[in-house]
Amino acid sequence: MDEKTGIRPHxxxxxxxxxxxxxxxxxxxxxxxxxxxMDTDLGLMTLKGKELxxxxxxxxxxxxxxxxxxxxxxxxxxxxxxxAGQSVFARLFK
Numbered sequence: 001m002d003e004k005t006g007i008r009p010h011x012x013x014x015x016x017x018x019x020x021x022x023x024x025x026x027x028x029x030x031x032x033x034x035x036x037x038m039d040t041d042l043g044l045m046t047l048k049g050k051e052l053x054x055x056x057x058x059x060x061x062x063x064x065x066x067x068x069x070x071x072x073x074x075x076x077x078x079x080x081x082x083x084a085g086q087s088v089f090a091r092l093f094k
Contacts, residue, residue, distance in 0.1 A: 007041040008062050019067045028057060036066055044078040
């Protein structure tokens, strides 16, 4: 983890569109057999495919392995997601 920014190294290793290994994951937001959404240090990551399942999740180290047929991988901003997790008082008194 970078001591100055608090950001862990983020890697994404996709193998044969059948498995992906990720680091730098803060949490798995949601998952089902067609989509896995994760909050990473660099934004929300959405994996789409078929027969997806999380085969390994190590929250303390920020590591996730997903297996299945991977059709797409996309990043988006995670600011709206993070603000939704703030308390009402934190949002009122910014």
